Amino acid sequence: MLTAAQRKWSLGWGFAAFGGIAFFVGTAIAALLLWDSGATGGQFFTPYTWQILRFTLWQATLSTILSILFGLPVALALARRPKFPGRIWIVRLMALPMGLPVLIGALGLIGIWGRQGIVNATLLTLGVEQPVSIYGLSGILIAHVFFNMPLAARLLLAALERLPAEYWLLSSSLGMKPLSVFRFVEGPATLRVLPGVAGLIFMLCATSFTLVLVLGGGPAATTLEVAIYQSLRFDFDPPRAIALSFLQIGITAIILAVISTLPKPDDDENLHGRASRRFDGRTAGARSWDTVIILFATAFLVLPLASIVASGIQADLWRLFKSPAFHQAALTSFAIAVAAGLLSVVSSVAIVVAQEAIGDMKRPGAGARAFAATLGGMGSLVLLVPPVVLGTGWFLTLRSLGDVNRFAPVLIVIINALMALPFVMRVLSPAMATHRRRTARLSASLGLSGISKLTRIDLPPLAKPLLTALSFAMALSLGDLGAVALFGSSELTTLPWLVYSRLSSYRTNDADGLALLLGLFCLLLTMLGTAGRERHQQDE
Amino acid sequence: MSESVVLDNVELALGAKTFRFNCAIKPGTITAVTGSSGSGKSTLLNLIAGFETAYSGRILIGGRDVTLRHPSERPVSLVFQDNNLFAHLDLFTNVGLGIHPALKLSGENRQAVSDALSWVGLDGLEKRLPGTLSGGERQRVAFARALVRRKPVLLLDEPFAALDPGLRQSMAQLLLDMHGQTGNTVLIVTHDPNEVRRLADKAIFIDRETILLHAPVDEFVRRDDLPSLAQFLEG
Numbered sequence: 184m185l186t187a188a189q190r191k192w193s194l195g196w197g198f199a200a201f202g203g204i205a206f207f208v209g210t211a212i213a214a215l216l217l218w219d220s221g222a223t224g225g226q227f228f229t230p231y232t233w234q235i236l237r238f239t240l241w242q243a244t245l246s247t248i249l250s251i252l253f254g255l256p257v258a259l260a261l262a263r264r265p266k267f268p269g270r271i272w273i274v275r276l277m278a279l280p281m282g283l284p285v286l287i288g289a290l291g292l293i294g295i296w297g298r299q300g301i302v303n304a305t306l307l308t309l310g311v312e313q314p315v316s317i318y319g320l321s322g323i324l325i326a327h328v329f330f331n332m333p334l335a336a337r338l339l340l341a342a343l344e345r346l347p348a349e350y351w352l353l354s355s356s357l358g359m360k361p362l363s364v365f366r367f368v369e370g371p372a373t374l375r376v377l378p379g380v381a382g383l384i385f386m387l388c389a390t391s392f393t394l395v396l397v398l399g400g401g402p403a404a405t406t407l408e409v410a411i412y413q414s415l416r417f418d419f420d421p422p423r424a425i426a427l428s429f430l431q432i433g434i435t436a437i438i439l440a441v442i443s444t445l446p447k448p449d450d451d452e453n454l455h456g457r458a459s460r461r462f463d464g465r466t467a468g469a470r471s472w473d474t475v476i477i478l479f480a481t482a483f484l485v486l487p488l489a490s491i492v493a494s495g496i497q498a499d500l501w502r503l504f505k506s507p508a509f510h511q512a513a514l515t516s517f518a519i520a521v522a523a524g525l526l527s528v529v530s531s532v533a534i535v536v537a538q539e540a541i542g543d544m545k546r547p548g549a550g551a552r553a554f555a556a557t558l559g560g561m562g563s564l565v566l567l568v569p570p571v572v573l574g575t576g577w578f579l580t581l582r583s584l585g586d587v588n589r590f591a592p593v594l595i596v597i598i599n600a601l602m603a604l605p606f607v608m609r610v611l612s613p614a615m616a617t618h619r620r621r622t623a624r625l626s627a628s629l630g631l632s633g634i635s636k637l638t639r640i641d642l643p644p645l646a647k648p649l650l651t652a653l654s655f656a657m658a659l660s661l662g663d664l665g666a667v668a669l670f671g672s673s674e675l676t677t678l679p680w681l682v683y684s685r686l687s688s689y690r691t692n693d694a695d696g697l698a699l700l701l702g703l704f705c706l707l708l709t710m711l712g713t714a715g716r717e718r719h720q721q722d723e
Numbered sequence: 724m725s726e727s728v729v730l731d732n733v734e735l736a737l738g739a740k741t742f743r744f745n746c747a748i749k750p751g752t753i754t755a756v757t758g759s760s761g762s763g764k765s766t767l768l769n770l771i772a773g774f775e776t777a778y779s780g781r782i783l784i785g786g787r788d789v790t791l792r793h794p795s796e797r798p799v800s801l802v803f804q805d806n807n808l809f810a811h812l813d814l815f816t817n818v819g820l821g822i823h824p825a826l827k828l829s830g831e832n833r834q835a836v837s838d839a840l841s842w843v844g845l846d847g848l849e850k851r852l853p854g855t856l857s858g859g860e861r862q863r864v865a866f867a868r869a870l871v872r873r874k875p876v877l878l879l880d881e882p883f884a885a886l887d888p889g890l891r892q893s894m895a896q897l898l899l900d901m902h903g904q905t906g907n908t909v910l911i912v913t914h915d916p917n918e919v920r921r922l923a924d925k926a927i928f929i930d931r932e933t934i935l936l937h938a939p940v941d942e943f944v945r946r947d948d949l950p951s952l953a954q955f956l957e958g
Contacts, residue, residue, distance in 0.1 A: 347805070347806035348806075349803045349805070349806035349807065350806065350809060352772075352774060352794070352801065352803070353801065353803075353807070353809075354824075355793070355794045355795055356772060356773075356794045356795060356797075356799070356800075356801050357795065357820050357821060357824045358795030358796075358824040359795075359820075359824040359825070360824065360825065362825070363824050363825040363826075366825075367809060367812060367816070367820065367826075368809065371809075371811040371812070372811075375811075460774070462773075462774065462793070462794055465793065
């Protein structure tokens with residue numbers, strides 16, 4: 184239905200996005216490949232890399248298992264208790280860690296699980312000699328469970344809430360006991376999505392950078408991503424960084440390949456709060472079990488968040504707010520976030536527009552179809568080549584050209600934009616598809632095109648999803664420590680980098696205060712984004 | 724194997740509506756429950772099945788007070804319009820769960836399941852998943868489960884509404900056959916005046932949250948003094 188000119192423009196946008204991403208990622212990988220490869224070859228399977236690789240996979244495996252073992256009973260309990268007081272807020276709370284900058288979460292966890300935190304204080308009064316350590320493997324696991332248990336619980340809950348209401352009527356009418364309900368109804372429903380959930384969480388934990396950087400460290404508790412960063416920043420050992428980078432790409436490629444074979448769990452937000460009535464689990468035992476599980480999970484999530492607020496307020500917020508270091512970092516962060524957000528949204532629109540133009544062709548050739556598929560893959564390329572690897576490649580490229588610092592802001596913007604791209608695509612792609620379904624025929628029949636179509640037909644209904652996508656991308660960039668870690672310096676400081684350097688120099692008070700401010704910014708952005716999104720959904 | 728169903732001054736408030744039901748259903752009859760959408764047909768069934776609990780009044784099945792009983796403790800079988808079968812479980816398991824909720828089945832039970840499946844015309848399909856069947860066939864499986872449950876009361880909530888008109892007739896015949904075999908007390912919610920004539924001994928007409936008329940079908944279809952009923956009978 185597109186005119187020839189419209190198609191040409193759409194495809195042109197797609198080619199531009201494709202070219203840009205391919206150039207950026209390709210250059211990074213080429214730099215890794217072309218670096219004195221003789222030196223790199225011997226670095227692949229040294230005892231050191233083996234240890235790092237083993238630890239990466241081991242902690243990811245444990246994190247996945249623990250997140251699911253904890254998330255499953257939470258999901259079952261929430262599904263069984265549609266009228267639990269404050270249920271909708273608990274379900275929303277479960278979405279919070281996904282949007283919380285990881286560094287802030289880590290600070291909150293240290294506040295609760297650290298040496299002076301209430302968990303260890305309680306354990307000590309109970310007479311437990313060896314307190315829980317928030318550092319090392321145990322700390323990484325606690326943090327990964329904090330971020331991923333709610334994800335598991337939400338996805339499993341969605342799977343349970345998707346079941347027809349009749350199932351619960353039937354199972355209670357047939358007289359099924361909790362074990363039978365689990366065996367015949369809940370179990371099969373959750374089992375179907377469990378591999379997908381596990382794959383997703385494993386992926387997130389295997390590529391987790393910030394948490395391991397803050398809570399891990401030392402060769403005994405370092406993952407590939409952190410080891411790459413350390414090789415480059417502390418030891419300046421490019422061959423080792425390169426070897427680790429390729430191991431990282433290999434691992435993510437394998438995980439992504441496995442995940443692609445698994446059924447996708449989807450988190451349909453419209454489902455939550457529309458829970459079916461349940462007639463099982465009416466016994467006192469079942470009630471108290473569910474209550475304990477839900478309250479425990481809520482406390483596990485709320486306490487670290489409360490700790491961020493509590494210790495943030497104790498910091499001298501006003502002094503921090505006025506300090507030049509904060510102003511500088513906030514300005515830098517916002518400039519980077521705005522640029523990265525816009526870049527991400529524009530690339531995403533370009534990709535979707537080109538895909539739609541190809542879908543619109545009467546008989547797209549094999550080449551066109553392959554291009555559409557490649558464009559889709561481009562959106563998720565950053566999953567395969569993580570930010571630290573991209574950063575390493577560009578770090579090596581630019582070092583041979585001279586001053587890395589000069590280009591650092593641009594690199595951080597592009598890397599952040601790429602990181603946000605999968606999320607932005609997930610918001611924009613369905614919104615734009617709906618919009619096209621509604622208007623494409625009418626626009627074509629009226630002969631609308633160009634600026635007039637853009638401002639009258641396309642922008643008004645798409646403004647909200649665009650704003651949502653932009654605010655998500657900005658929040659992601661604002662809270663990111665991964666890209667800035669490689670390039671941060673006294674000349675280039677973002678808010679997370681400032682928090683991290685305060686934390687590293689044991690100025691914990693300042694770190695807490697700054698984290699609270701950063702958290703508030705991100706929360707504000709996310710609220711802006713979701714507000715647009717909810718209204719958009721009501722329009723549907 | 725049939726029992727009476729009595730609703731004695733039953734009251735229930737749902738949202739802004741207050742339902743008031745009073746009726747006595749004779750053992751072994753087929754009673755059609757009719758009325759406009761939202762009048763309270765399904766609520767009546769839910770009260771009998773135990774999915775809603777009356778605020779006041781009593782519900783008696785076979786003379787026993789079940790007002791406060793859990794759904795599993797009431798001697799009823801259910802057939803809904805849709806989703807009667809667990810989609811991930813094969814037909815054998817779906818029917819077998821009607822005999823024992825944890826599927827602990829004796830050899831005799833297993834035979835009963837297979838017999839029931841072949842009685843509804845689906846012999847040999849024990850291992851099939853519901854998704855591979857047509858809508859009518861799935862309802863037949865629900866009937867097979869009701870058959871093996873041997874409960875004195877059978878509640879059907881628009882069981883044929885999703886089926887083609889032609890199929891409805893044969894399913895109605897299957898229900899009559901089943902009733903002939905078990906003699907249980909049947910309540911069937913329906914929108915279709917033809918179904919009332921074809922199936923029922925008695926009919927209930929619910930209007931504005933209460934039972935307006937409870938009469939033998941011959942009388943029911945001839946009444947012309949109730950405008951809302953007349954509208955229903957015209958289709």
